[in-house]
Amino acid sequence: MRLAAHLHEQGELPSAFVVVSEEEDPQGIPPDGPVDAEVRSTDAGTKGQVLLRAxxxxxxxxxxxxxxxxxxxxxxxxxxxxxxxxxxxxxxxxxxxxxxxxxxxxxxxxxxxxxxxxxxxxxxxxxxxxxxxxxxxxxxxxxxxxxxxxxxxxxxx
Incomplete structure (x- = not known):
């Protein structure tokens, strides 16, 4: 998702994150609710935390x-x-x-x-x-x- 990269460049997302969509979910956990994609943290202390829902x-x-x-x-x-x-x-x-x-x-x-x-x-x-x-x-x-x-x-x- 280009928006995630943009927000990262603006300093609004941490350096370690993954974009998860219903089509390709590396952890087997699809986005929750009426969203097509989620941005989740991959930092050690916050791994899996949802940073953005879109x-x-x-x-x-x-x-x-x-x-x-x-x-x-x-x-x-x-x-x-x-x-x-x-x-x-x-x-x-x-x-x-x-x-x-x-x-x-x-x-x-x-x-x-x-x-x-x-x-x-x-x-x-x-x-x-x-x-x-x-x-x-x-x-x-x-x-x-x-x-x-x-x-x-x-x-x-």
Whole structure:
């Protein structure tokens, strides 16, 4: 998970950790609750301790291709506001699926890789933060992240 590496670089995760997903769990203990991945400590004193729980979802999965005319291009008149609204829709959709007590324990990770790269452009992130950050922060996730091909942004601040 690129987010774990990013948080480690920022000093927010210890040097020794492992990312555990349902598909590949080295200890045979899958993530708990509505999460796709957990980051667990591998330090001797805290081995196995959960450091971060994440729900990973594609940012605006099918909608982004529709809005961009199936081409991945802005040429059809799509605005940065349109793309920011799509990201907001992804957050809203996930927020409706979980009770607040669950959301308060997880990071929401919007993955914007490959053909979805336009949503991770800085102007889209700026537009999102300006118009939607306060609303999505009130949803109750620990944090909401946008992970693009080369960049990672926290959207709820």
């Amino acid at each position: 729900q990973v979802v594609r940012a605006a999965r099918g909608e982004i291709l529709h809005v961009l005319g199936g081409t991945g291009s802005y040429d059809n008149g799509t605005t940065v506001a349109d793309l920011a609204d799509l990201l907001r829709g992804s957050v809203d959709k996930k927020a409706k699926r979980y009770p607040p007590v669950e959301m308060s324990k997880i990071h929401l990770v919007l993955e914007a890789l490959d053909h979805q790269a336009p949503v991770s452009a800085q102007p889209v992130v700026d537009q999102f933060r300006l118009h939607h950050a306060g609303n999505v922060k009130s949803k109750g996730f620990i944090a909401i992240w946008l992970v693009g091909p080369t960049e990672i942004y926290r959207l709820d601040e």
